[in-house]
Amino acid sequence: MELRSLRYFVTLAEELHFGRAAKRLSMTQPPLSQAISGLERELGVRLFERTRRRVALTHAGAAFLEEARATLARAAKAVELAQRAERGEVGRLAIGYLAATAYSLLPLVLRDFSHGFPGVRLELRELTLPQQLEALRRGDVEVGLLRPPVPDAELEFETILEEPFVVALPASHPLAALKRVPAQRLASEPFVIFPRQPGLVYHDLVMGFCLKNGFTPRVAQEANQTHTVVGIVSAGIGVALVPASAQKMGLAGVAFRPLREATPASRTAVAWRRLDSSPVVKAFLDVTRRVAKQVNSAAS
Amino acid sequence: MELRSLRYFVTLAEELHFGRAAKRLSMTQPPLSQAISGLERELGVRLFERTRRRVALTHAGAAFLEEARATLARAAKAVELAQRAERGEVGRLAIGYLAATAYSLLPLVLRDFSHGFPGVRLELRELTLPQQLEALRRGDVEVGLLRPPVPDAELEFETILEEPFVVALPASHPLAALKRVPAQRLASEPFVIFPRQPGLVYHDLVMGFCLKNGFTPRVAQEANQTHTVVGIVSAGIGVALVPASAQKMGLAGVAFRPLREATPASRTAVAWRRLDSSPVVKAFLDVTRRVAKQVNSAAS
DNA sequence: GCGACTTATACAGTTGCCGTATCAGTTCGA
DNA sequence: TCGAACTGATACGGCAACTGTATAAGTCGC
Numbered sequence: 001m002e003l004r005s006l007r008y009f010v011t012l013a014e015e016l017h018f019g020r021a022a023k024r025l026s027m028t029q030p031p032l033s034q035a036i037s038g039l040e041r042e043l044g045v046r047l048f049e050r051t052r053r054r055v056a057l058t059h060a061g062a063a064f065l066e067e068a069r070a071t072l073a074r075a076a077k078a079v080e081l082a083q084r085a086e087r088g089e090v091g092r093l094a095i096g097y098l099a100a101t102a103y104s105l106l107p108l109v110l111r112d113f114s115h116g117f118p119g120v121r122l123e124l125r126e127l128t129l130p131q132q133l134e135a136l137r138r139g140d141v142e143v144g145l146l147r148p149p150v151p152d153a154e155l156e157f158e159t160i161l162e163e164p165f166v167v168a169l170p171a172s173h174p175l176a177a178l179k180r181v182p183a184q185r186l187a188s189e190p191f192v193i194f195p196r197q198p199g200l201v202y203h204d205l206v207m208g209f210c211l212k213n214g215f216t217p218r219v220a221q222e223a224n225q226t227h228t229v230v231g232i233v234s235a236g237i238g239v240a241l242v243p244a245s246a247q248k249m250g251l252a253g254v255a256f257r258p259l260r261e262a263t264p265a266s267r268t269a270v271a272w273r274r275l276d277s278s279p280v281v282k283a284f285l286d287v288t289r290r291v292a293k294q295v296n297s298a299a300s
Numbered sequence: 301m302e303l304r305s306l307r308y309f310v311t312l313a314e315e316l317h318f319g320r321a322a323k324r325l326s327m328t329q330p331p332l333s334q335a336i337s338g339l340e341r342e343l344g345v346r347l348f349e350r351t352r353r354r355v356a357l358t359h360a361g362a363a364f365l366e367e368a369r370a371t372l373a374r375a376a377k378a379v380e381l382a383q384r385a386e387r388g389e390v391g392r393l394a395i396g397y398l399a400a401t402a403y404s405l406l407p408l409v410l411r412d413f414s415h416g417f418p419g420v421r422l423e424l425r426e427l428t429l430p431q432q433l434e435a436l437r438r439g440d441v442e443v444g445l446l447r448p449p450v451p452d453a454e455l456e457f458e459t460i461l462e463e464p465f466v467v468a469l470p471a472s473h474p475l476a477a478l479k480r481v482p483a484q485r486l487a488s489e490p491f492v493i494f495p496r497q498p499g500l501v502y503h504d505l506v507m508g509f510c511l512k513n514g515f516t517p518r519v520a521q522e523a524n525q526t527h528t529v530v531g532i533v534s535a536g537i538g539v540a541l542v543p544a545s546a547q548k549m550g551l552a553g554v555a556f557r558p559l560r561e562a563t564p565a566s567r568t569a570v571a572w573r574r575l576d577s578s579p580v581v582k583a584f585l586d587v588t589r590r591v592a593k594q595v596n597s598a599a600s
Numbered sequence: 601g602c603g604a605c606t607t608a609t610a611c612a613g614t615t616g617c618c619g620t621a622t623c624a625g626t627t628c629g630a
Numbered sequence: 631t632c633g634a635a636c637t638g639a640t641a642c643g644g645c646a647a648c649t650g651t652a653t654a655a656g657t658c659g660c
Contacts, residue, residue: 001375002302004617018638031618033639045382049577053626053637059578063385067378074374075301078367082345085363277349278359304648318607331649333608353606353657 003075005039006068008032009047013065016055088279090119095284096132096144097124100226104245105161105268106145108295113287120280128225129200136273142281145288148269151199157271158285160292163244165209165263168229169255170236176255183213183261190220190238192229200224205264206241213261230254243268268292303375305339306368308332309347313365316355388579390419395584396432396444397424400526404545405461405568406445408595413587420580428525429500436571442581445588448569451499457571458585460592465509465541465563468492468533469555475539476555483513483561490520490538492529500524505564506541513561530554543568568592 008025012032015021022029040047047061057065084090097106114122125141132144136155150157167181175181175189194202210217220238223229227249229240234253243266247256270288272281308325312332315321322329340347347361357365384390397406414422425441432444436455450457467486469476475485494502510517520538523529527549529540534553543566547556570588572581 001379002304003375004302006375006378019636028619029638030620030640034617037639043379043382045386047382050638051626055638058386059391059580060382060386063390064378064382067374067381071371071374071378074367074371075303075306078306078364078371079301079343081367082343082347082360082364086345086358086360090363091359280359319605327648328650329607330609330651334648337608350607351657355607 001039001042003072005035005042006072008035009039010065010068010072012036012048012055013057013061013068016057018055084119086279088120088281088283089117091278091280092121092123093143093280093284094123094125094135094141096127096135096141096146098129098132098146098225099126100243100246101145101268102126103227103248103250105292105295108291109145109284109288112291113284116287117280117283120283132271136271139273142272142276142278143284143288144271146269146271147201148267149199149201150269150271154274155271156274157269158289159267159269160288161268161295162265163268164258165206165241165266166244166247166256166258168233168240168242168246169257170233170239171253171255172236173239173255175239176257178257180260181257183209183259184215186210186217186239187213187215189218191217192221192223192232192238192240193217193219194229195222195224197224202266205266209241209261209263227251301339301342303372305335305342306372308335309339310365310368310372312336312348312355313357313361313368316357318355384419386579388420388581388583389417391578391580392421392423393443393580393584394423394425394441396427396435396441396446398429398432398446398525399426400543400546401445401568402426403527403548403550405592405595408591409445409584409588412591413584416587417580417583420583432571436573439573442572442576442578443584443588444571446569446571447501448567449499449501450569450571454574455571456574457569458589459567459569460588461568461595462565463544463568464558465506465566466544466547466556466558468530468540468542468546469557470533470536470539471553471555472536473539473555476557478557480560481557483509483559484515486510486517486539487513487515489518491517492521492523492532492538492540493517493519494529495522495524497524502566505566509541509561509563527551 008021011025012018012021015024018029018032022032025032036048043064045060045064046058047064049056049058081090110122113120123141125135127135127141127144129146132141132146133150133152133155135141136144137152146157148157148159167175167186169176175185193206194200196203207217221232223232226242226246229242230246230249230251232238233240234251236253241263244256244258270285272285308321311324312318312321315324318329318332322332325332336348343364345360345364346358347364349356349358381390410422413420425435427435427441427444429446432441432446433450433452433455435441436444437452446457448457448459467475467481475481493506494500496503507517521532523532526542526546529542530546530549530551532538533540534551536553541563544556544558570585572585
């Protein structure tokens with residue numbers, strides 16, 4: 001049995017007239033007669049009650065009509081879905097992200113992506129950088145929002161966002177009265193700082209900045225995630241240098257001030273498996289780049 | 301697009317090998333290659349990732365596979381359903397029945413029918429005889445269990461059950477002490493009787509029986525349904541002659557006793573529209589006849 | 601680097617679908 | 631009552647599309 005037979009059958013069932021049905025099907029009446037009787041023979045079921053003058057559905061025909069329509073609809077849906085899938089408009093996408101991105105980049109990307117691709121089910125995993133690398137390798141997530149670099153030949157990444165570091169101070173701290181903080185004034189402050197770990201550059205960036213400005217920071221506390229660092233600052237333990245987007249966290253008890261000196265860039269990147277040809281991933285990367293461009297231009 | 305293409309596609313998606321897929325499809329490899337690339341061209345979607353040596357599904361192909369399988373399954377279901385419909389194994393059937401049959405014939409018929417034809421959804425309507433005739437004419441029910449005769453040329457009926465009348469007595473009535481009641485002993489009793497209505501024969505049957513036995517019953521109360529009559533008897537208002545199957549009602553406070561004399565037959569019939577060619581109706585009639593035959597032979 | 605393997609292409613034969621012509625039966629009006 | 635119009639079925643020829651055989655082209659493994 002072929003879909004063509006079903007299309008003929010449904011049309012005839014609607015018209016109950018071979019001539020008109022044939023016309024609607026852009027064909028002549030004889031082949032339609034043949035096709036229908038062929039279908040009946042194939043099924044072993046009389047679908048139409050035919051006098052020489054009138055056509056009516058049998059009970060079996062009525063039952064078949066419902067299913068035939070459903071079959072045709074499902075076939076159309078299959079085509080539609082395949083085409084949308086190729087354009088990356090359907091499927092699922094697991095996204096790994098650093099807690100630090102959850103307040104700035106991620107929500108913007110998610111808003112744009114879910115708006116443009118409502119057929120894609122998103123799975124969100126808040127993961128640290130090493131967890132993300134592992135998840136990407138294992139295929140647990142398809143893309144990750146993280147800090148470059150990504151030292152893995154299987155993975156590819158692209159820096160999408162650059163922002164300066166700012167000083168995070170307890171709200172009551174005297175330096176919070178300044179509009180811009182000179183680096184020198186931090187020389188005697190206790191620091192909350194990212195730990196030195198292989199693959200994590202923040203420790204080196206912050207240390208390098210301090211050394212360049214003539215002092216070695218006194219480490220009061222280490223923490224390896226930005227939101228943890230900011231939380232510790234809000235508790236009054238010390239000051240910290242954090243990416244400017246940390247201000248978006250909206251945490252009470254913390255003041256953020258730009259530095260007078262130029263800081264290194266805090267970079268955010270998106271990473272994916274090098275071999276991944278998924279159109280959903282491609283679409284996500286496109287959205288991410290577009291959103292990041294807007295964020296960058298709005299910041300400058 | 302045709303189902304053949306889908307069958308080819310699904311098989312190839314399962315084998316991921318043109319040669320083996322072609323073998324499973326009882327064809328050679330070249331036409332399969334052509335059919336698949338034709339399908340891809342028609343959809344405008346690459347379904348397979350093909351190197352010269354390996355075949356893999358694309359993401360769009362995976363999405364299409366799911367729908368293609370569903371489409372084929374639905375098509376198979378359509379065929380199955382049409383064939384079962386022609387055998388009367390699916391559909392719906394609205395049954396009208398007298399309250400009197402609800403305790404004896406109807407449950408037996410329903411049990412057998414729903415067992416033999418689980419695909420048929422039953423709709424049950426308890427209706428009086430004139431209501432049933434109207435419902436049958438209007439097509440609200442396809443079949444009816446009722447009292448013959450059926451005075452309508454559009455309808456056909458068949459008597460399926462004959463049973464004697466018995467006396468229904470208040471449980472405390474002196475005559476309840478007898479094993480069989482002589483008709484004469486009812487001469488002075490107050491009677492609960494079916495009203496005289498055109499098309500209803502019970503009134504005439506009961507009156508005829510009494511007259512034949514030498515008395516005219518004194519009418520204490522009229523009621524036009526058997527279960528109402530029995531209810532009134534149980535309230536002590538009088539005695540009544542009712543079909544033997546009324547005993548199945550299981551109503552407290554009523555005793556049933558056979559009569560010493562032969563009574564007219566209380567007949568039950570099944571009726572349907574003369575033009576109705578529904579296989580479901582045919583199947584129901586068959587079941588009804590079979591069940592009635594068992595009931596009749598068990599009673600004699 | 602050669603052989604085996606796998607998919608794509610070329611070409612010819614056949615099947616099967618479609619259109620034209622026509623038949624057969626029914627309905628309706630004169 | 632008879633014929634004209636209408637409707638579905640059948641006959642037959644043409645053509646498109648599918649299938650099979652033969653073969654090319656590219657890849658993997660030894």
